[in-house]
Amino acid sequence: MTTFASNVHRIQQVIQATERAKRKLVVVGKSMVRVITIATRLGYIDAPKDIFIDVDQIGKYRDEQLTILTTGSQGEPMSALTRMAKGAHRQISITEYDTVIIAASAIPGNERSVSAIIDKLHRIGAEVVYGQAKVHASGHGSQEELKLMLNLMKPKYFVPIHGEFRMQHAHRDLAIHTGTAPENIFLVDKGEVVEFTNGQARKTGKVPSGNVLIDGLGVGDVGNIVLRDRRLLSQDGILVVVVTLNKKTGEFVSGPNIISRGFVYVRESEKLLEDANELVSVILKKCVSENVNEWSSLKSNVREGLSRFLFEKTKRRPMILPIIMEV
Structure with a gap:
């Protein structure tokens, strides 16, 4: 039971x-x-x-x-x-x-x-x-019961709570029907403050409210950016691009190597990943020839070029993490 x-x-x-x-x-x-x-x-x-x-x-x-x-x-x-x-x-x-x-x-x-x-x-x-x-009767009062409560209480101010907004709105109409002034009825969302001072009531701003996310041992420390990244990972997966450059000459020492997780099955998409590999090489060579050697710029160019290419081929946008190392 x-x-x-x-x-x-x-x-x-x-x-x-x-x-x-x-x-x-x-x-x-x-x-x-x-x-x-x-x-x-x-x-x-x-x-x-x-x-x-x-x-x-x-x-x-x-x-x-x-x-x-x-x-x-x-x-x-x-x-x-x-x-x-x-x-x-x-x-x-x-x-x-x-x-x-x-x-x-x-x-x-x-x-x-x-x-x-x-x-x-x-x-x-x-x-x-x-x-x-019919093993459960509603625990909520019917309209006539709510009318009785309002007629007995005769409230000056009325704040309907609980239930969906449409239910609170219907409760507000009942209060007006029983004589409560419309301007003295407050329909409030979560976090909104109704302040009573010297017998007078008014809405006075909001306080923080909403879901508190618990993740492992952390409470409330997972923000929108982290959740957005997790959503992207769950939808289209991740590609890691690893490249090693010579610090003095700017030439490739190894790579680029592409690691796919949750995006495509590597054995069935060898041609796609080979083309992506070649594209990354072209982008990096172009950057080196134009004396673009800041890591942030190199990563940004790789990310944008590879993202466009993969979307054209697959209509998916995996998270792309370029990793550039210098030796």
Whole structure:
């Protein structure tokens, strides 16, 4: 069974159903464990203490004696349900004898990942109960409920949050319908600031916001330029051009040698790479004859000439890294 970890009422229903079926409940997923721990301590969840067992104890029980409550209702790549569906979870494996209940609707934008998880579960042979089985009612208030809230609160200022912009816009229209002044309603994007001072509200600029990229041990240290380079590498690959020049005479000592990775298969593109090799030689000889001997200029000429040639031949633009050494 998977649902939103924040849906405490649904978690309580799972506990009650598990108790009636005389099963043990295994909670998997950090956010689910954290919510249940806090909600139980605060009295929002009522559960017999002996109903919970640790995931390491599931081997002591038959399948029909267990309920597994897990995270992953939105098909998150690293969630427990996704790892189970891929057969990558260390302790739990889903089989064709299992029933998986997805008590959550797909958040806009997550439809593809949720659909992929459902497909994987069906491939295993499990019975999957979701969406059309009406196992999930929306956690969002309907228009009449929102109107009731607005009529009870009678807000001077109103800032609709959560959901897509179109939903916030519809919420704004409801607020106007119930008497809130249009100029006192703020539709804000991420990072925009609404400041309240002495009972008055106004928009006052933006604060930094957006995705924080985690790459290995680095947090937020991967910028747009690095991401652009990675995108280019993933699309058209890379060519490394290695040339060695005589420092005194400017003549070639060795090369040019072209190394291709992710661009073309060398054995099937020998003619293309030979022509590219010859072109690099022509470009460098021309530069030497014109007394162009700065490394940056040499590299730039090689990069531009080779890029045009390869695009004409392949309609692809690999990343080109000229390496010029002097001896």
